Amino acid sequence: MDVCLSFLPGSDIPILACGGDDCNIHLYIQQNGQFQETLILYGHEDWIRGIEWAVCGKDIFLASCAQDCLIRIWRLQAKSTLSVEIKDDDSIKLKENTFTMKNKNTETTYAVILESVLAGHENWVYAVHWQPSFLKDGIIQQPMRLLSASMDKTMILWAPDEESGVWLEQVRVGEVGGNTLGFFDCQFSPNGSMILAHAFHGALHLWKQIPANKKEWTPEVVISGHFNSVEDIKWDPEGEFIITVGSDQTTRLFAPWKRKHQTEVTWHEIARPQVHGYDLHCLAMTGRFQFVSGADEKVLRVFTAPKNFVENFSNISGISVEKLCSNETIELPEGAAVPALGLSNKAIFQGDMTTQPADKEGIFNSVSNQYRQIYFQPLILTEPPTEDHLLQNTLWPEVQKLYGHGYEIFCVACNSSKTIVASACKASKKEHAAIILWSTSSWKQLQSLSFHNLTVTQMAFSPDDKFLLAVSRDRNWSLWKNQDKNPSLLEPVFNLFAYTDKNTAVHSRIIWSCDWTPDSKYFITGSRDKKVIIWGECGSAGATESNGLGVMEPCSSILDVGDSVTAVSISHVLAPDESYIIAVGLECGKINLYTWKQREQRPALTDWTKCVETDSSQSHTLAVKRLCWRNRVGRAGHNDQDNSEWLQLASCGTDHSVKILNVNRCTL
Known part of the structure; x- marks a missing residue:
């Protein structure tokens, strides 16, 4: 479960300690270029989870922790063959585990003694760490302090008593309440004034020692996600x-x-x-x-x-x-x-x-x-x-x-006026793939929109609230128009306005994402087939209402981004040349920024302009799940709300991370 390497006291011979699921600690010494098992330390009654060496003077100490809720501290020291120990018959003698090593024509006997057993945790102890040595006034300080992390939601700082030398609990910190299962690991800061823990829910916990009262520790602000x-x-x-x-x-x-x-x-x-x-x-x-x-x-x-x-x-x-x-x-x-x-x-x-x-x-x-x-x-x-x-x-x-839904909820959207919510669930049949509309004032169902045959993957209302766009695993999109047929009921009615099918579909794989331009003229779709397309009422003479597309048609050339498209988002603010700013998230984790402007010639060959491709430090390490532009200029938290130079793009991914990118629109 854990290993730790050190050197035998007073030598350059490596010693390796291994703790495993046999409840024992195995010590290996390097001899003739190979590690050979030298000693087995018994005592723990369950799997050993953590193990660490510390050098203190002429001796080295080994701390081990296990699922038996106990911590054991062992001392390894060199025994002098010339010294003779005289003790009374009634004195308590700790059992010594000894072994002999030859090094440069000299033979040294080493002894391992159980120094202390620390009982204070009420659940598995996952990690133990010694406070590292540090320089103070040019002198190396070697404080004997041990930190332990347990599944009982606490960390304990242990130190030997100055008078008796008995190891005692100095400080206990941890969580209260919540839905966690305790700590997996812990660390000291280099000077021992802060301790850090890694919890079951992926969170980091940081505590800082108060200089005026060294036994009091306070929690500090730390990043989380x-x-x-x-x-x-x-x-x-x-x-x-x-x-x-x-x-x-x-x-x-x-x-x-x-x-x-x-x-x-x-x-x-x-x-x-x-x-x-x-x-x-x-x-x-x-x-x-x-x-x-x-x-x-x-x-x-x-x-x-x-x-x-x-x-x-x-x-x-x-x-x-x-x-x-x-x-x-x-x-x-x-x-x-x-x-x-x-x-x-x-x-x-x-x-x-x-x-x-x-x-x-x-x-x-x-x-x-x-x-x-x-x-x-x-x-x-x-x-x-x-x-x-x-x-x-x-x-x-x-x-x-x-x-109202029959299976797991998969996507949800709300219109600009915050009056209607649309939701869809996972589906393998048409009856389950229906979109349900809800009123935000009464939270009652307004309507069920049935068209797609498989899961609807994303939906988006147009900024003017006249249309609802849906894209699906069935490789098609559907466009629903707000008819406002019965104003007396104050409840909108959406009718199917346009759609693609097997005859008119351009995408050949799952359509993962969609979005609208801020003027509600065009919408965008991005698919696993690596294609990004912008659709709208382009006024083409060939548009008919008999093929399902109605007056809608592709208004852009097909953009091949070279990888599966998992997210698209269009900025609410235009570029300086009045073109739309579009962010495209890829399965590889990259985010590409494009500008698009409709050209007179259709389909235009130069309507897409690639502006930015994120580098490895800005990209996600796994697929981008969603992109979302801030709906106003400026950067949140800064005093530049009136500065039209900056935009912010938020992204999230399968790699567990959330990123916020500052985009200078004047350079696009």
Whole structure:
């Protein structure tokens, strides 16, 4: 399970320690160019998970940890053959494991002694690390301190007592609550003033020692992110933050933050609105602080930001609460928590957090009072929250569930006026591939749109809300027009306006992505066949309504990008020459930026212009899942909102990462 290499005390002979699933530690010494097993150390009663050497003076120490919840510290030292030890018969003698080594015509006997057994963790101990030596005033400091990480959600800092030499627990840090399974690994900073841990949910935890009180450690701000594929990403309507969903079953909210007295803007996770039991696939913003998400379940869930988030977002971003959402925060719940046996985020109001007294006999009035588990505690944050707070205090209350689909939800979209949500699920038959339209005011079904034969992979409303575009695994797209047939009902009716079929389809593989130009004149499709095409009413004399395309036709030449297209997005802002700025995400992880402008000659041969191809540092290492342009000029968190020079593009990928690219539109 783990190995560690060092040198025998006072020599240049390598010694290798191996801990495995036989519950023993095997020591190997290098002799004649080969490692030979020399000693076996017994004591652990379960698999050994971590092992590490440390040099201290003339001796070396070995720390080992195992699934038996214990840590053992062994001392390896050279025995002097001339010294004679005299001890009383009644004294306790630790068993020595000895071996002899020949080195340069000299023979040395080494002894391994069990120094201490540390019992403090309540679950498997996954890692142990010694504090590294460091220089102080020109002198090498060798503090004997050991850090351990366990699945009991704690890390313990151990050190020997100055008087007795007995190893004792000095500091214990860790998580409280949340849905995690503890720590996998830990590390000291070089000078030992900070400790870092890697948790089950992929998060990094950082604690810093307070100089005035060396036994007190405080959690620090650290970067965080998804620990599995990130499936979808959206900007909020005002472009101040982004929300992402992923296969790690979480919804995360990222926003820019500027430290005091510094000009650099960094992005941090400031909320985890949804921690789910299913892999999440898609989301759509239905308001400034409201979104709907879909997962590997048949239900859509709607979430609204609590009062505590709005206040903390105001503090971190520097935007006043009044500017964010007027007086609506008065009626908002404080936060949310998941009940002990529940699956939904339950809203928590001010009264829910007060402790209810027991009756006169000291017995709780009801079972619900007896098992009250309100983990949420409102916090006033002036900087991004630590992982503990993200796990416990940043959930958003769930306000609605939408039932209607027969299989796992795959994609969702919301129109510009935030009145209609369209959703689709995984499907292998036409009846399951129907798109369902929902009203955001009543959350009732408005209509079911049936056309495709396989899963609808992405949908997009036109910016003017007149059309709904859908692309599918069946290699076709469908365009639905808002008829507004019955204004008295105030409910739109969409009819099939245009579509492709086996006779008119241009794409020969799955169409993964689609988007609209900001003027609603054209839409774009990107496919696994490496093709990107722009469609629209180009006014061609050959267009007829008998072939399904109607007045729609390809308005661009077919762009072959050389790899499977997995995401496309068109900027809301035009390039200086009035051409459209288009981002194309590829299966290899690269993002290409193009400009496109319709030419008089159709099909135009020079209508596409390739501007940028991301390099290895900017690209994803696996497939790009989704691209999303910020819907206004400027960079979030900067004071350049009126600067029309910069645009921002957010991307997410299978490589677990979210990227935000700053694009200078004047250079395109």
